[in-house]
Amino acid sequence: MSNVKSSNLGYPRIGENREWKKALEQYWAEQIEKDEFLKQMEEIRLQHLQKQIDQGIDLIPVGDFSLYDQVLDTAVMFGLVPKRFEYSGGKVSLETYFHIARGTKGAVASEMTKWFNTNYHYIVPELDEAEPVLIENRPLQFYKEAKQKLNIKGKPVILGPITFVSLAKGYNESQFKELVNQFVPLYAEILRELQNEGVEWVQIDEPILSTSISKETMSLFYNVYEALNEAAPHVKVILQTYFEAIEFYEETISLPVHGIGFDFVHDQGKNLEALKKHGYPKDKVLAAGIIDGRNIWRADLEKQYSVLEEIEHFVSKGRIIVQPSSSLLHVPVTVKSEEKLDKILSDALSFADEKLQEVVILSKGIHDGKEAIQDDILKSTKSIALLNQSSFRNNKAVQEASQHLDTYKAEREAPFHVRQGIQEKSFQLPLLPTTTIGSFPQTQEVRKQRLKWRKGELTNTEYKHFIQAEIKKWIEIQEELGIDVLVHGEFERTDMVEYFGEKLDGFVFTKFGWVQSYGSRCVKPPLIYGDVSFKDPMTVEETVYAQSLTDKPVKGMLTGPITILNWSFVRDDISRYGVANQIALALRKEIEELEKNGIRMIQVDEPAIREGLPLKREKWENYLNAAVYAFKLSTSVVKNETQIHTHMCYSDFEEIIDAIHDLDADVISIETSRSHGELIHAFEDNTYDKGIGLGVYDIHSPRVPKLEELITNIDRALQVLDPKFFWINPDCGLKTRGEEETIAALKVMVRAAEQSRERFLVK
Template structure:
């Protein structure tokens, strides 16, 4: 790799392609319409174009091995042979069928557990380890992709998930095993891989250890020290750029500085105050990678501010020992702002997507190498955009600010405690034991998507579109009645996305057409952009809820996305504290909740799947976050009568961390994902003696596999071992939007059958 004076680097880039090419190829492959060879060819093309785009934008340190078919943590598990026995791996080359079985499950085995990647909305597959775990180099993917890039003329810096973080993210299949204890078995595999990379011609490798921004015990710190001493000794010719992100090194700084690595990357967006301590502590010959451009948000960078901050460090350390990079991988932002045609030019001028962030990196590199005058046009354009945004009347609304300032503590409290509300709700709703329901959405079929697209293009009149949606809604309600679901949902056929649908109806939000980011696998989302003060101009869901309830005598749930999730799953303005933005959203939703109640909806679900993912990575910061997030949820839901039952939903989270906050939310019913963990996640609720009602999911909706009645009975039996039967609701893990009706129908029929069997047993025992 050539030597640069101030090198620019990316730590990873979006994998999906500018037009979601990977998503469509994967889904065609899974549907049997695309061969494995053609899928691999698509991957080759995507990687080649991605490397070329970075080179054209002036990036000096271009990564390889940042591409994956599904998830980079899953790739690492496969690479080191951490493949559970259930997947039938014979120890040879790992077939793509095995890889996707671990990701998605199949008719024989369920998928691995899935959870959020640190505090982002990206999901990773949780590795599983056993006490007799062995590791071996089962895949040479990092070497293969380095060679692939080299053949195209790109000398890349391969990216690896660090061995300590990999183990820390994993799950022990034996409760007594600390995965970090396996580090001595894993390090030789990494050493072998690094040796093969060096033989292939690599001179640098990027190893990501984001666990270094977490609260670590001394045992984990020692594992980190021993790991990098061993790797440096095993392959001394290969330079390691140790990469940290999502926060400050804090009390792990001394450990990071002690490691025998050639470079250290730090996040200066999340933790700008760590720069001086890091720069002072590094050895003279080490490279300091400055994560100065926000890799997780889409606002244009303040280039002047960045230069003011980093120029003294560059002068101190010398230009040859500095890299300018994003704070983290650009995986978390869309690909290219230039192809976005749903935003007005003013708003677009405030933004930067992945490719535009590379332009910002190039401008910073130019300014730091040759002086600010050399990048004067770029710096001036950025400054003007920032000034225009700050002065725009679109951003601030005095009425919204005044309302938020007038919030009182009583507004975030229900009138009476749960025990009293429960009696009134039981009398009003008349539900049986083990009541059945679903989380909200039903399959968005090809017909539904085509109708929506035609309506958006103006090819299907609004009256015809509404008539189509009403027909779909009534059909779903009649089917739910037929199979015997107790609390119905209307199916959400009119909704495009659980955040976008609401954001489109709120002031202060903007929406894109092509700004896709990966959530997991082929699942891509377009996060809304919160650019200004948020308010609700008019009701958002009331008419659909009223229509749905008019079709049935059974309770119909009103369905809303909660304020914390609306915040977390959006690109949030960076000129205001996130808690203040969330409070504005909560007040807008409060209006919707009370309007639903007035429209005759007696059960209202306010989903908060993102509450746990937003938890700060350091425990010392948890109380402040949980205080304002719980307050915002309660602010949105506490304006109703005792007889109105408030539900919430959470999924793919470690509830132990936030169980007291979940209790403080005071929802009458919470539904949670528990099927992949086989009800292990309920342990937090039982240890806490959670008093309210719970719907532990007994059907994994993220897998195409249709569970059997025996599967569901086993899970529900485990739930009854942990909870009072009077607390238990029966439901799937999550919404059914992404599934097919041929999967959903038999699964829900079996779910109802399971609930009825337990109901009968409970009644017989009385």
């Protein structure tokens, strides 16, 4: 083994063919027994470890695998189960574990939100109802399994105590330090038991160090890790950071740990700059995150090798660990499966397996010298150059438009209060109008017919008639339910980003490039590999057909430029904001087409604006300004009488309320049901004077909400929001729900709206 170690921080759990997802959903559907499910999961887990062994990785993570989510795993390891799930202590059962994540008929699932600025979602721990205790040493179990089954000494991965508490809810800021200190003896016990088992390396993830933490929190780090070091001095702890440059470099490198992991990809050079300025302790290893763990482009090995050479000026090669910048959870498994991609493109790609190869190559280069990997360097340089020189990235019309954005209007003709009066007369909607977010259940039959069409077993005409039949069915259902503003249901769409990517130039799709979004929900992000441009209308046919079936307004449904950007793998040769504006100009043409064809409500969804916020607060303003501009660049083309809607998923919007207002959408809907109305507090201090709907029930759970719950949610919102601007809707699209539960839930929602409306009209 070379004295320059290679390491990995985490491996995609879903499998090359989504075996993990399939097993989960079979278990939930009671198609396989628990023992069979756990057996399949063990097989998948061991296969993933074996692949890393075969790649030649020295430090292989164990414990990064999960049955749902690693933050949830940490919570149940400490017995943190909300009381509503009737947990009575002891090891948390598999059933309770999934109930926390998915809810039951009688208990709402725990809140789900974004993992830092990624598109992965974690289950938010609730710390207000239980005292943490160590129920089971999960990292130890996975370490023993790897040792017994594969004869390897793995590197246990643990989510650190300060990040864990930071990601949780159920306490106020003054309780933070006290809560962290409650976990310290539990983490100490975990490390002691690992030490007693002979574990050499442990990875403790503290990505919170890469955010804008306070000096008080930084001081807490020293106390916590001093206690952990005293508890298990013979375990080599690597304190792992990622996603950004760390906030307090000098304080971090002085922490009593054996090594520290830095992200040298997404740090914009700041970690390297700090290393050069302040040096690095001679008694610590430096784990250099040098291969991009979040994007899918082949590494420029020449450039990354140069960074490692610079690091080597301050850290001897025997104390360097080469690794990805973050867990590979965020990228697909392997490029090998993508046989149909253009060779210029596929040669420029690197998924999880290929990234591990790059890690091993760079490790070898640092150990044996650059000449030992010269062929690999030349291959990467050539592949990247061929893509950059290709026609894909040299569309002169797009580049010309991007250079003259000042010629495109990015403001509506009239302010909202003028538009609102025009739209109110035009649409004649009742007080507290009802609508849905866009999608309706994609049944097995819908997926089956789409697959047959893609395989050529259905003609375009046959498939079109099938989609129209589904649209007609759900227009009739919506009218029967009494919903005020309808949608066509999006039955022709697999995914809200994929659908548009397939119809725009500059995008390409993989066949097996799946990544986990939440639970068993996997997405296949498009690759924005070239200049983005509009080809033909994308949504007009289905929307116009739906509108022809009803006198009620039907919303045109689009995905916004920032969400398409944030939910795609984005080319890295130009700025992300430049790519966002290319997308915005393409969507602008689609919006023009919808309006031209008589669609007078158009929803441009931006569920991913919040998740794209930089981890550093000082970068928020630039990002939000760019996001608002891209949205307005796409939507400001419409007339005053056309109503622009948008939708945002998940909570934690309090700090970007001003940006939401600046979008200048006529109506915005925001998910808030899982966070139990916490978002409403934001409107107590911030007046919102445009149309708004706060999702009144949670669509991620199969339960049908009770009428009283919805009325309570509506009443709470109307304490701080003007009823004349308030809309009533579910908190997200209904694609993943069953037909019966969807209809039942919407029936309750309409009744809640009617009863609330009556009370206000009486007043």
